[in-house]
Amino acid sequence: MDGPDVLVLGGSGAGKTHYAGQLLGRMRHDRSGRLRVRPGGVDDLSKLEEVLACLEEGRAAGHTPAETWTGIRCELEADDGTAVVVEWPEYAGERLLAIVDRRMMPDEWRESVHGASGWLLFIRPSTLKLFEDLLGRPTGVEPRHSESATAIVDGVGWDDRARYVELLQMFLFAARRSTNELIEAPRLAVVLSCWDELNGETSTPEELLANRLPLLDAFIRSTWKDESWSVWGLSSLGRALQNDEPDEEFRTHGPEKFGYVLRPGETKQDPDLTSPVAWLLGV
Amino acid sequence: MKGKCAHHSCFPDTTCALGHTNRAECEHSGGEKQSSGDDQPTTVWDASESTSDIPWNGYVMGTSDLAILGGRGRPAVVGLIGPPDSGKTSLLAYLYMWLLKHGTVSGWSFAGSWTLGGWESVVQYSRWTSEPPPSFPPHTSSAGRHPGILHLSLREQSTGRLRDVLLTDAPGEWFCQWARVPGSSASDGARWVIENADSLLLLVDTGALSNSGKLPATRRATRDLMERVGARSLCPTAVVWTKDDIAVPGTVVRTIETASSEFLPSSRTMRTTIETPDTIEACFAWAIDAATNRSPVKVVAEPRLSDDPFLALRRPYGRP
Numbered sequence: 001m002d003g004p005d006v007l008v009l010g011g012s013g014a015g016k017t018h019y020a021g022q023l024l025g026r027m028r029h030d031r032s033g034r035l036r037v038r039p040g041g042v043d044d045l046s047k048l049e050e051v052l053a054c055l056e057e058g059r060a061a062g063h064t065p066a067e068t069w070t071g072i073r074c075e076l077e078a079d080d081g082t083a084v085v086v087e088w089p090e091y092a093g094e095r096l097l098a099i100v101d102r103r104m105m106p107d108e109w110r111e112s113v114h115g116a117s118g119w120l121l122f123i124r125p126s127t128l129k130l131f132e133d134l135l136g137r138p139t140g141v142e143p144r145h146s147e148s149a150t151a152i153v154d155g156v157g158w159d160d161r162a163r164y165v166e167l168l169q170m171f172l173f174a175a176r177r178s179t180n181e182l183i184e185a186p187r188l189a190v191v192l193s194c195w196d197e198l199n200g201e202t203s204t205p206e207e208l209l210a211n212r213l214p215l216l217d218a219f220i221r222s223t224w225k226d227e228s229w230s231v232w233g234l235s236s237l238g239r240a241l242q243n244d245e246p247d248e249e250f251r252t253h254g255p256e257k258f259g260y261v262l263r264p265g266e267t268k269q270d271p272d273l274t275s276p277v278a279w280l281l282g283v
Numbered sequence: 284m285k286g287k288c289a290h291h292s293c294f295p296d297t298t299c300a301l302g303h304t305n306r307a308e309c310e311h312s313g314g315e316k317q318s319s320g321d322d323q324p325t326t327v328w329d330a331s332e333s334t335s336d337i338p339w340n341g342y343v344m345g346t347s348d349l350a351i352l353g354g355r356g357r358p359a360v361v362g363l364i365g366p367p368d369s370g371k372t373s374l375l376a377y378l379y380m381w382l383l384k385h386g387t388v389s390g391w392s393f394a395g396s397w398t399l400g401g402w403e404s405v406v407q408y409s410r411w412t413s414e415p416p417p418s419f420p421p422h423t424s425s426a427g428r429h430p431g432i433l434h435l436s437l438r439e440q441s442t443g444r445l446r447d448v449l450l451t452d453a454p455g456e457w458f459c460q461w462a463r464v465p466g467s468s469a470s471d472g473a474r475w476v477i478e479n480a481d482s483l484l485l486l487v488d489t490g491a492l493s494n495s496g497k498l499p500a501t502r503r504a505t506r507d508l509m510e511r512v513g514a515r516s517l518c519p520t521a522v523v524w525t526k527d528d529i530a531v532p533g534t535v536v537r538t539i540e541t542a543s544s545e546f547l548p549s550s551r552t553m554r555t556t557i558e559t560p561d562t563i564e565a566c567f568a569w570a571i572d573a574a575t576n577r578s579p580v581k582v583v584a585e586p587r588l589s590d591d592p593f594l595a596l597r598r599p600y601g602r603p
Contacts, residue, residue: 012549049584103337131410135560136379157407161383162399169335169395179353180438180445210386215393218386221447222394 005071005087005115006280009167010122012093017064018236020072020123021051021258021271026273028078030256034079034278041075043153047090048072058251060241064283065068066094069108073125078283087115087283100158100166107175113174118187118280125212126197128160161215168219179223188220188229189276195262196235204265205231232276233262235269292531341400343431343452346475359574361567362476364512365486366504367455370525372420372557374486375433375452376406377563382435389568391437394445398434405433405452426432429459430472446575449568453478454506455504462507465515477512481574484566485512485547490526492535502535504598506542513546519573520550523566528555 009014024127026162035241047070051061071087089112099105151268177183192205201208209231210217220229238258250258338351352358363371379402386393396402408418430453438445453472461473493502505585522543543550555562
């Protein structure tokens with residue numbers, strides 16, 4: 001491997017592929033961001049052919065096929081001229097959560113974990129599975145004891161607050177990181193995706209993570225050094241696109257004019273979609 | 284193709300106990316041999332699949348799973364003991380619900396757990412999913428001989444130190460049996476909890492004490508347990524009155540309090556109710572602090588039993 005890998009962790013529908021398409025478009029056609037692709041610096045554009053074509057037409061891309069596992073090699077340069085080569089992974093999200101559900105870490109994941117200098121964890125707040133329980137909403141009457149035998153809940157039935165913690169624990173173990181002391185590497189960027197679905201959310205990304213996923217927030221704070229992790233809000237497209245009906249404005253202006261991030265601690269939108277990756281790579 | 288392993292710490296759903304990625308390379312691997320019929324524990328795995336990379340299976344631990352925690356120091360053990368239906372598993376369910384909502388327990392931040400599946404199973408009946416409405420966890424089965432153990436890694440906010448904490452979830456019948464015959468082989472699980480706990484929460488079932496039908500058996504079980512714990516355990520103990528929103532006749536309360544002060548004079552008394560979840564958090568905060576040696580323990584003054592001059596030598600030096 002010539003350069004650092006970014007380990008992208010995100011379940012099905014978390015927005016990885018749209019971000020990859022938009023990121024690549026930004027880095028190639030909008031030279032104002034923190035990271036740019038060197039001219040001709042992408043080894044194989046066909047790997048993102050579908051999403052790039054859909055975005056140009058103002059349509060949403062389809063679901064990444066389950067068998068997909070590929071890496072896109074990009075030669076990048078930063079504002080200060082620093083050259084970085086990144087291997088960007090592209091896969092179907094089911095493959096990630098299957099690790100928690102089946103408790104097996106396939107070879108391709110093991111290799112990615114060992115090579116990665118930074119982890120990008122995608123979480124889509126609007127689709128989280130968070131159960132209400134007796135603590136949050138009492139029954140109002142004395143609850144009875146269940147008559148059922150205690151059954152084991154498999155990974156699929158877990159609350160997402162626990163599922164994401166288990167996912168990170170498994171990857172930390174695979175990366176052979178001891179958490180006895182707070183860790184510096186790999187850096188972790190938590191990306192709260194599809195921010196436009198949150199209907200006028202006024203929190204900072206950190207506040208949203210702490211409110212929606214307190215268990216995960218506490219786990220990350222208890223595992224990473226403060227300067228080694230960050231939380232970002234992300235809307236790759238800035239709006240919802242349809243698969244079948246093009247968005248005329250999107251189509252006319254081009255995908256690089258849409259999408260934004262919320263930087264850590266911020267509530268205002270920043271069009272530079274490259275900043276989470278730039279932070280992760282330390283450039 | 285099926286293979287077998289005779290190593291006592293090997294289980295098919297976690298890594299090979301000796302670290303082999305390919306189980307067939309392990310010296311304990313029996314390849315395709317059939318069971319010899321002896322009483323060695325034998326694990327069967329599918330040799331066509333690679334073994335799991337993950338040394339924990341996510342569900343409650345048994346005592347043979349604890350070795351994976353030993354690498355970073357002895358974990359602190361919090362034992363929950365009490366008669367059947369006194370609320371041990373429900374208290375654990377509330378602890379996990381509290382952590383899901385807050386991420387911290389009084390100065391300790393959640394830093395991971397190798398039994399998240401176990402915690403999820405404990406709270407599954409306490410969630411609003413569909414009909415029926417949420418309930419307390421079902422009765423913990425007394426089948427088996429080893430307590431279910433739930434794990435938490437916690438980082439102390441003030442010092443940054445990481446501690447592994449184990450919380451036991453064992454059926455009340457075990458403790459009643461242990462209180463009757465501590466040496467009985469049927470009391471192995473309860474004995475493990477008592478002998479290994481760094482702090483104990485002894486639960487008093489206020490609900491059962493308020494029920495005239497259940498009162499005699501519950502009072503007896505509770506007092507028997509207090510007597511045995513007082514005689515056999517030196518670790519910090521709290522007597523926890525669960526379901527404290529239920530009224531109990533004063534005379535019954537005094538009976539239990541008398542037993543508590545007689546047999547467990549150093550114990551602390553706490554009261555919990557689901558109507559005020561903070562009381563449950565406070566209970567675990569005390570237990571975790573006590574198990575990790577953060578709480579000062581009240582030392583009981585030893586009574587002078589004799590004026591024999593020889594025994595006077597036991598006095599602290601320098602005393603007039």
